[in-house]
Amino acid sequence: MTTAWGELALTRFPEDPRDRLRAWDASDEYLLRHLADEGVALSGTVVVVGDRWGALVTALAAHRPVQITDSFLGQEATRVNLERAGVEPGSVQLLTTQDPPPDRVDVLLVRVPKSLALLEDQLGRLAPAVHRGTVVVGTGMVKEIHTSTLRLFERILGPTRTSLAEKKARLIFCTPEPSLVRPTNPWPYGYTLPDGIGAASGRAVVNHAGVFCADRLDIGTRFFLQHLPDSRGAQRIVDLGCGNGVVGTAMALANPEAEVLFVDESFPAVASAEETYKANGVQGHAEFRVGDGLSGVPADSVDLVLNNPPFHSHQATTDATARRMFTDARRTLRPGGELWVVGNRHLGYHVTLRKLFGNSQLVASDPKFVVLKAVKRSSD
């Protein structure tokens, strides 16, 4: 990426040489060009929210920015990109959306996130630190910036306008109005699960902003909850890509002797899973981990993996993550251990499972979804 601060070589995380998707887009370039061309003073505390793979903080590293991200993969990419650019460790502060934000923000740069809820929560958390002199500039692709996006800036921070579009990207200019009476931040959002979904029926669920299907039970998840396996005894179970943790919590409620590992690459997801688990007073062992799939989980150590894989990854429709999750599950399962997957029937997960495990069994199906089971036969 060519910027006024130099040429940068940027990658996504995990790096995949077959991945043709870039680690930045025209909206990152537009924002950086604007800051340089207009000579925007980048002094005081510079905060960057929603930087996808670290392009913005890597370009602006000399101004010692603070990055706030909801994504472990995004944060790892940032670390790699900063190191490759020779940025001194510690020059860029890496915070997550769950960390307390800085007390004072002098420049706020917002790469508009896919989730409006996440934007609402982030602006709400940062608003008390924004003052009349704070420079606020947002950026995003035209298709990502809606009237509702601008309205959020307006309701939470102050008067807002947009730039002309350039290369299908647009900037957002907001003038902070500290005397504004701000709406209360509705996040995290809790609700009670419906009946008819096994052990999770009528249970509480907690959703931090940005988590998958934060305001209602996803219909695929609902179908999965109706067909979860029987689990007995001290089994080690993984809720892989746990989101708000309803699947792992349902397993823990059904079998309190089980030890459940909740994993997700999203910081708000893991925070939600932990709160969902705790809100239900489950008596058992659980671990909550932010990470990429099952990396760090030893081979042959798990009895059961439950997975509702993502089919969008950072704006790209891909089954690459699902395939990596199934491969991880095969490695970490003990011989005889099982992977249970729910998915849209048209995604054809049974083909991938058969390739990886040598078997795939249909557990349940309806016109839209299938629940599949694959058994690890041996360790080789």
Ligand SMILES: C[S@@+](CC[C@H](N)C(=O)[O-])C[C@H]1O[C@@H](n2cnc3c(N)ncnc32)[C@H](O)[C@@H]1O
């Ligand atoms: C379809 S959602 C399922 C959430 C939850 N299990 C449910 O059924 O409601 C997929 C989840 O996978 C997570 N995810 C995506 N890529 C991941 C990765 N590389 N490692 C771990 N989790 C990932 C997403 O953040 C998301 O929470």
